[in-house]
Amino acid sequence: MRVLSIGECMAELAPAPNPGDYRLGFAGDTFNTAWYLARLGVAVEYLTAVGDDAISDRMLAAMQAGGVGTAHVARLPGSTVGLYLITLADGERSFSYWRGQSAARRLADDPARLTAAMAEADTIYLSGITLAILAPDARATLIAALDAARRHGATIAFDPNLRPRLWPDAASMTQAIMEMAARTDIALPSHEDEATWFGDADPAATAARYAEAGARLVVVKDGANPVLWRSPDADGTVPVAPVQDVVDTTAAGDSFNAGFLAGLAQGAPLPDAIARGCHLSAQVVQGRGALVETVPV
Numbered sequence: 001m002r003v004l005s006i007g008e009c010m011a012e013l014a015p016a017p018n019p020g021d022y023r024l025g026f027a028g029d030t031f032n033t034a035w036y037l038a039r040l041g042v043a044v045e046y047l048t049a050v051g052d053d054a055i056s057d058r059m060l061a062a063m064q065a066g067g068v069g070t071a072h073v074a075r076l077p078g079s080t081v082g083l084y085l086i087t088l089a090d091g092e093r094s095f096s097y098w099r100g101q102s103a104a105r106r107l108a109d110d111p112a113r114l115t116a117a118m119a120e121a122d123t124i125y126l127s128g129i130t131l132a133i134l135a136p137d138a139r140a141t142l143i144a145a146l147d148a149a150r151r152h153g154a155t156i157a158f159d160p161n162l163r164p165r166l167w168p169d170a171a172s173m174t175q176a177i178m179e180m181a182a183r184t185d186i187a188l189p190s191h192e193d194e195a196t197w198f199g200d201a202d203p204a205a206t207a208a209r210y211a212e213a214g215a216r217l218v219v220v221k222d223g224a225n226p227v228l229w230r231s232p233d234a235d236g237t238v239p240v241a242p243v244q245d246v247v248d249t250t251a252a253g254d255s256f257n258a259g260f261l262a263g264l265a266q267g268a269p270l271p272d273a274i275a276r277g278c279h280l281s282a283q284v285v286q287g288r289g290a291l292v293e294t295v296p297v
């Protein structure tokens with residue numbers, strides 16, 4: 001299986017042990033999933049746009065060091081990447097973002113580039129954040145390319161990753177998410193967020209809403225609670241072994257998606273593929289940051 005992951009990778013400044021020092025890293029939801037897919041041995045390309053400055057060079061190098069293909073990363077002259085900074089107060093992490101001008105917002109400006117990248121992929125992965133950072137016309141361009149790729153046989157996997165602050169208002173977010181659900185093969189929502197913004201009473205309600213919108217397979221994550229799945233002719237749950245010492249839940253959902261998609265790619269039955277997602281994300285919540293280098297795969 002060849003995966004194309006589409007979205008925004010950002011520069012990350014995280015507190016270093018020496019007070020006042022920060023460590024530079026690179027992360028972003030769809031990139032995190034690509035990075036874990038590569039670690040699991042899946043061939044994965046990342047489609048985004050970066051600038052032509054030094055930090056963009058370092059981001060590309062980090063992608064390549066992680067085994068993620070960069071053939072579909074556009075370089076936009078005079079532009080740069082988005083940045084976020086993590087602040088720690090009493091063990092709680094808070095995030096400040098500078099991403100309004102990031103090159104990734106223009107990742108869908110060239111329809112021919114999208115078509116060429118998608119033609120090489122069996123599975124195309126994106127998130128609600130990918131949709132949120134695009135202007136409405138660029139989002140329409142991306143969706144048209146996804147529809148064409150799907151007609152040619154590609155599987156579309158979508159994590160709604162609801163981030164209301166990236167949208168003008170909640171109604172435009174929920175509308176865009178459900179429009180995407182209608183052209184999704186594999187939906188990977190997290191129940192807690194979905195309950196907040198769609199009022200789902202339980203994970204089964206989340207699964208039903210995505211299935212009715214058109215998703216063939218829905219896998220609903222719910223923190224330490226069981227993962228619920230629903231396909232056209234069956235449904236079920238897979239238990240999660242709760243982690244007692246959670247260190248940092250950043251990228252729990254992103255790494256789950258990677259473990260699950262890698263399991264499917266390697267031909268695992270559905271419950272086994274879900275269990276692989278659970279296994280990987282359980283390791284990730286016990287490490288610090290989005291990309292946990294020490295995760296055994």
Ligand code: ADP
Pocket residue numbers: 190191221222223224227240241242243244246249251252253254256277278279281282285
């Ligand atoms: P998101 O990061 O999208 O909010 P969730 O919090 O639902 O996603 O978590 C995604 C997956 O991470 C879960 O399905 C589960 O497999 C794993 N996970 C999250 N929290 C825990 C926990 N406390 N113990 C064990 N696994 C967890």
